[in-house]
Amino acid sequence: MKLVLKNLSKSFEKKQVLKDITFEFEQGKIYGLLGRNGAGKTTLFNCLANELKADSGKAYLITDTEERELKVDDIGYVFSSSILPEFLTGYEFIKFYMDVNKDKIKDDYTINDYFELMKIKEEDRYRLIKDYSHGMKNKIQMLMFIITRPAVILLDEPLTSLDVVVQLEMKKLLKDIHKDHILIFSTHILQLATDLCDEIVALSEGELELLDHSMLKDSQFEEKLVRILKEESSNE
Numbered sequence: 716m717k718l719v720l721k722n723l724s725k726s727f728e729k730k731q732v733l734k735d736i737t738f739e740f741e742q743g744k745i746y747g748l749l750g751r752n753g754a755g756k757t758t759l760f761n762c763l764a765n766e767l768k769a770d771s772g773k774a775y776l777i778t779d780t781e782e783r784e785l786k787v788d789d790i791g792y793v794f795s796s797s798i799l800p801e802f803l804t805g806y807e808f809i810k811f812y813m814d815v816n817k818d819k820i821k822d823d824y825t826i827n828d829y830f831e832l833m834k835i836k837e838e839d840r841y842r843l844i845k846d847y848s849h850g851m852k853n854k855i856q857m858l859m860f861i862i863t864r865p866a867v868i869l870l871d872e873p874l875t876s877l878d879v880v881v882q883l884e885m886k887k888l889l890k891d892i893h894k895d896h897i898l899i900f901s902t903h904i905l906q907l908a909t910d911l912c913d914e915i916v917a918l919s920e921g922e923l924e925l926l927d928h929s930m931l932k933d934s935q936f937e938e939k940l941v942r943i944l945k946e947e948s949s950n951e
């Protein structure tokens with residue numbers, strides 16, 4: 716399976732944020748999307764998830780049997796800021812989410828099994844989401860894609876707000892499931908990107924550039940990345 720972007724462009728007034736991007740993401744790899752503040756990472760995710768309409772270009776999902784436009788249902792999107800209904804408890808929301816998505820659920824976990832999986836304590840399950848910490852809300856958002864297992868998983872700075880213990884668990888979880896998915900996450904934490912990712916993609920000057928992954932563990936990698944990302948600001 717592949718996610719293929721073809722000539723994707725998006726501008727806000729005069730600022731062209733995504734410039735005619737053509738790129739392929741493959742199943743079974745974890746992609747780290749790096750870029751400076753305002754580079755367009757969230758805009759790219761929003762266009763893929765249909766939260767924003769791209770000005771031109773399209774995204775396609777290519778499997779062994781078909782090639783078609785990417786659909787909203789193909790995507791699990793963990794937003795950097797929560798989009799959860801604050802007036803529900805975690806339990807109520809996950810129950811509702813499982814009900815409306817029952818056709819997509821392939822495992823036979825109960826709600827509490829899922830909470831256990833995410834290490835969400837029993838006493839927290841029945842509290843209102845509005846009182847959850849940022850990290851807790853993030854865990855609930857992650858639980859959504861764990862439940863429905865969409866083909867493409869987009870995570871916008873997902874692990875930054877999680878404590879170190881949960882961060883480690885999440886990294887393990889992402890590694891466990893990544894074979895079946897196309898997993899792209901944006902981060903500013905270079906260490907996280909190099910720890911977790913098979914590939915690093917830089918978003919700079921509106922374009923995506925796949926960095927040579929053999930450099931991931933190399934000291935030159937950091938230098939090259941900083942050079943690529945700095946070029947953008949010097950051209951502004």
Ligand SMILES: Nc1ncnc2c1ncn2[C@@H]1O[C@H](COP(=O)(O)OP(=O)(O)OP(=O)(O)O)[C@@H](O)[C@H]1O
Pocket residue numbers: 727730732750751752753754755756757758759
């Ligand atoms: N709805 C919008 N209207 C106008 N400009 C926008 C809108 N959304 C994003 N932008 C602009 O597009 C550019 C890219 O923003 P985006 O949030 O995609 O960057 P980012 O790479 O996710 O940044 P960060 O790392 O700081 O989260 C920025 O200049 C931002 O101000």
